[in-house]
Amino acid sequence: MELGKVWNDVFDRVKTWARVNSPWVLHFNSGSCNGCDIEILATLTPRYDVERFGVKLEGSPRHADVLICTGPVTLQARDRLLRVYEQMPEPKFVIAVGSCAISGGAFQGCYNVVGHVDEVIPVDIYVPGCPPRPEAIIDGVAKLLGKLQTPAAARPVEETVI
Amino acid sequence: MSTDGSLSGKRFIVPIGPQHPALKEPGHFSFTVDGEVVTDASVRLGYAHRGIEKATESRNWTQSLYLLERICGICSHVHALAYCLGVEKLAGVEVPPRAQAIRVLVAELERIHSHFLWLGVAAHEAGFDTLFMYTWRDRETVMDILETLTGNRVNYSANVLGGVKFDVMPEIGDTIRRGLEFLEGRTHHYLEVVTTDQVFLQRTRGVGVMSLEQAETLGVVGPTARASGVIRDIRVEAPYAAYADYPVQPVLAEAGDLEARFIVRIKELFESYRIIRQILDTLPVGELQTRMPRRVKAGETVSRVEAPRGELFYFIKSNGTDNPERVKVRTPTLCNMASVLVTAVGHQLADMPMILAGIDPCFSCNDRTVVVADAGGAAYNWEQIRHYGIAFYQGK
Numbered sequence: 001m002e003l004g005k006v007w008n009d010v011f012d013r014v015k016t017w018a019r020v021n022s023p024w025v026l027h028f029n030s031g032s033c034n035g036c037d038i039e040i041l042a043t044l045t046p047r048y049d050v051e052r053f054g055v056k057l058e059g060s061p062r063h064a065d066v067l068i069c070t071g072p073v074t075l076q077a078r079d080r081l082l083r084v085y086e087q088m089p090e091p092k093f094v095i096a097v098g099s100c101a102i103s104g105g106a107f108q109g110c111y112n113v114v115g116h117v118d119e120v121i122p123v124d125i126y127v128p129g130c131p132p133r134p135e136a137i138i139d140g141v142a143k144l145l146g147k148l149q150t151p152a153a154a155r156p157v158e159e160t161v162i
Numbered sequence: 163m164s165t166d167g168s169l170s171g172k173r174f175i176v177p178i179g180p181q182h183p184a185l186k187e188p189g190h191f192s193f194t195v196d197g198e199v200v201t202d203a204s205v206r207l208g209y210a211h212r213g214i215e216k217a218t219e220s221r222n223w224t225q226s227l228y229l230l231e232r233i234c235g236i237c238s239h240v241h242a243l244a245y246c247l248g249v250e251k252l253a254g255v256e257v258p259p260r261a262q263a264i265r266v267l268v269a270e271l272e273r274i275h276s277h278f279l280w281l282g283v284a285a286h287e288a289g290f291d292t293l294f295m296y297t298w299r300d301r302e303t304v305m306d307i308l309e310t311l312t313g314n315r316v317n318y319s320a321n322v323l324g325g326v327k328f329d330v331m332p333e334i335g336d337t338i339r340r341g342l343e344f345l346e347g348r349t350h351h352y353l354e355v356v357t358t359d360q361v362f363l364q365r366t367r368g369v370g371v372m373s374l375e376q377a378e379t380l381g382v383v384g385p386t387a388r389a390s391g392v393i394r395d396i397r398v399e400a401p402y403a404a405y406a407d408y409p410v411q412p413v414l415a416e417a418g419d420l421e422a423r424f425i426v427r428i429k430e431l432f433e434s435y436r437i438i439r440q441i442l443d444t445l446p447v448g449e450l451q452t453r454m455p456r457r458v459k460a461g462e463t464v465s466r467v468e469a470p471r472g473e474l475f476y477f478i479k480s481n482g483t484d485n486p487e488r489v490k491v492r493t494p495t496l497c498n499m500a501s502v503l504v505t506a507v508g509h510q511l512a513d514m515p516m517i518l519a520g521i522d523p524c525f526s527c528n529d530r531t532v533v534v535a536d537a538g539g540a541a542y543n544w545e546q547i548r549h550y551g552i553a554f555y556q557g558k
């Protein structure tokens with residue numbers, strides 16, 4: 001019994017260590033203007049280079065730890081955003097990049113916009129700006145990594161719907 | 163839908179999107195394949211449709227400017243420019259020549275940033291990530307210039323109704339010239355890479371060919387059309403802002419394949435460098451803005467500009483109040499999208515991301531409203547279409 005607890009403890013630490021050292025991010029555009037997306041892409045390129053923190057852009061939600069959302073959520077993209085979020089394994093974290101993702105921004109009140117990202121899925125880090133500078137996005141990622149250090153930061157595992 | 167001639171008699175449809183590693187933006191494609199070969203393609207758009215055109219009607223003329231600028235983050239300046247030119251025409255306001263020249267200057271800087279961005283993304287789709295990293299590193303040079311000039315890297319807000327917001331100081335002129343010199347050297351290098359690298363050529367030469375006739379029938383615009391030999395460039399055909407004083411030499415190619423599209427876009431960069439230098443040398447002196455009335459005279463107008471991806475079209479209607487009555491936008495990607503579906507047929511599935519990247523698609527620009535008619539042929543009005551849309555998605 002004791003041994004099992006020690007084993008779990010060690011295992012948890014290894015998992016946290018691995019996650020902090022190499023978070024894989026998935027990018028989802030739920031109706032943004034592209035401005036935020038090109039700045040996210042810019043953070044991957046040589047001048048900003050988030051790969052030095054071990055951050056890797058991943059194509060599949062099943063392999064991703066962090067979801068980076070841009071843009072207000074449109075009626076069409078809402079279900080897809082939910083589905084992508086639900087497909088990610090626990091524990092999962094969400095970064096909302098840009099004024100639109102945070103509050104709807106310039107698109108508040110448009111008929112096809114259902115709202116901002118945290119009305120649809122829970123968000124851990126908000127990066128404001130229209131669009132935020134790549135430095136700001138990196139700062140957001142670094143803050144999230146800081147948060148990941150403590151395993152308690154991870155939300156309790158919820159019942160998955162899908 | 164095409165009938166298939168596959169050996170097994172079975173049709174496979176490969177869905178791609180809306181979230182997919184090969185697509186940076188949401189769009190949905192269905193490719194019907196026979197083995198590895200695509201026999202039919204269809205597209206579903208609208209994931210980024212936000213309803214901007216409608217929203218302009220509840221904002222005043224100035225507020226709409228900032229909203230329309232956010233149709234697309236890559237070519238935000240041309241959207242604002244097309245709108246400003248149209249509204250100024252309606253209001254009968256004469257914009258000072260210095261402001262017009264600065265608008266062209268920013269538009270060309272934006273073209274440089276957009277073409278570099280595209281070159282990187284297209285190289286990435288081809289699996290040539292080294293080129294992607296290099297082009298994006300060099301692109302930071304033009305981003306720095308844009309930031310020094312306008313204060314923001316994306317969504318520069320250079321335009322106001324009746325002029326521009328900032329002046330080009332001589333010191334900034336020197337910074338720009340230095341940046342351009344560096345970029346010009348790099349552009350020569352990239353032109354050499356895309357025309358000589360054997361591995362890369364295998365992904366581009368003879369792939370996604372669109373003949374002159376096809377290009378004309380499909381109504382493609384911008385560099386996609388020019389790569390097939392169609393001279394279609396609003397800067398040349400109907401010069402706007404200060405393009406009449408700074409004439410553009412359109413860049414053409416004949417082949418119509420992906421390689422030609424690379425060459426056209428890269429050569430256009432040289433043209434942009436030349437125009438920017440010319441503007442910096444001969445910037446007219448004078449005011450930056452003229453007064454704009456709060457209400458715009460009733461009437462309607464059309465305004466066209468050449469975005470990095472092709473012709474951008476604005477229809478603006480005013481009823482004499484502080485809000486626009488109708489703003490209709492047609493973006494270049496919409497014109498070019500059909501060409502993807504046609505050229506895709508007969509190619510390997512693995513070529514699809516490249517063919518799609520070949521038109522430099524921009525979905526957030528693209529997802530516009532269209533008139534929807536029910537089976538009886540009656541057109542919906544806005545309120546009905548809104549309810550229909552909500553019911554449709556909630557019913558799913």
Ligand code: SF4
Binds near residue numbers: 033099101106
């Ligand atoms: S925050 Fe600004 S740049 Fe980002 S998606 Fe919204 S409008 Fe575009």
